[in-house]
C-alpha cells in the first residue's frame with residue numbers, strides 16, 4: 001500500500017535556523033529536505049549524525065557536486081568526530097574518531113573498478129566497529145545491507161539541493177522519528 005500524504009511545514013523558524021526548509025512528509029519511511037546553502041546541508045547532517053550508532057548504514061546517492069561530502073561533514077560533526085572530513089576519493093575509506101573511542105567510517109565507492117574489488121571491502125568489520133556512510137552506494141550492489149537509510153541528493157540550482165531520506169528497517173524508521181522530533185518537537 002502506498003500512502004501519499006503531504007504536509008508542508010513552511011517557513012518554520014526554530015533555534016536551528018531551518019527557516020527556509022520546506023519539508024513534506026511523504027510517508028512514515030521518508031523525509032524530504034530542501035537546502036539553500038552548504039551550511040544548511042551540514043546542519044541537516046549534524047542533526048542526523050548526532051543519532052548515529054555502531055552498525056548504522058547511511059547511503060548517499062547523487063551526482064558529483066550534489067552535496068554528499070558536504071552532508072558527510074555535518075554527519076561527522078554531529079556524531080562528534082575529532083577530525084575534519086575530506087573526500088576519501090583515493091583511499092576509498094576514511095575513518096574518523098570520537099573522544100570516547102567511537103569510530104565512523106566514510107566510504108566513497110566512486111573509484112571502485114568492479115564488484116570483485118568491492119567485495120574486498122569488509123563492510124561487516126566496519127559495521128561491527130562503527131557507523132558507516134557510503135557515497136556512490138549503488139556501485140556496491142547487493143553488498144549494501146538490506147536495512148539502511150538511503151539518501152538521494154539532487155542538484156536543483158546553484159546553492160539549492162534536495163535530499164530525500166528513505167528508511168528501510170525499524171532502526172532507520174526510528175532514526176527518522178528522532179530527526180522529526182528534534183527538528184519539529186512533539187511526537
Ligand SMILES: Nc1ncnc2c1ncn2[C@@H]1O[C@H](COP(=O)(O)OP(=O)(O)O)[C@@H](O)[C@H]1O
Pocket residue numbers: 035036037038039040041062063064065066067068069070071135158159160161
Ligand atoms: N545547498 C548546498 N548543499 C551542499 N553543497 C552545496 C550547496 N550549495 C552549494 N554547494 C556546493 O556544492 C559542492 C558539493 O560538493 P560535495 O559535497 O563534494 O559533493 P559530492 O560529494 O556529492 O560530489 C560544494 O562545492 C558545495 O560548496
Ligand SMILES: [Mg+2]
Pocket residue numbers: 068069087108135
Ligand atoms: Mg563526494
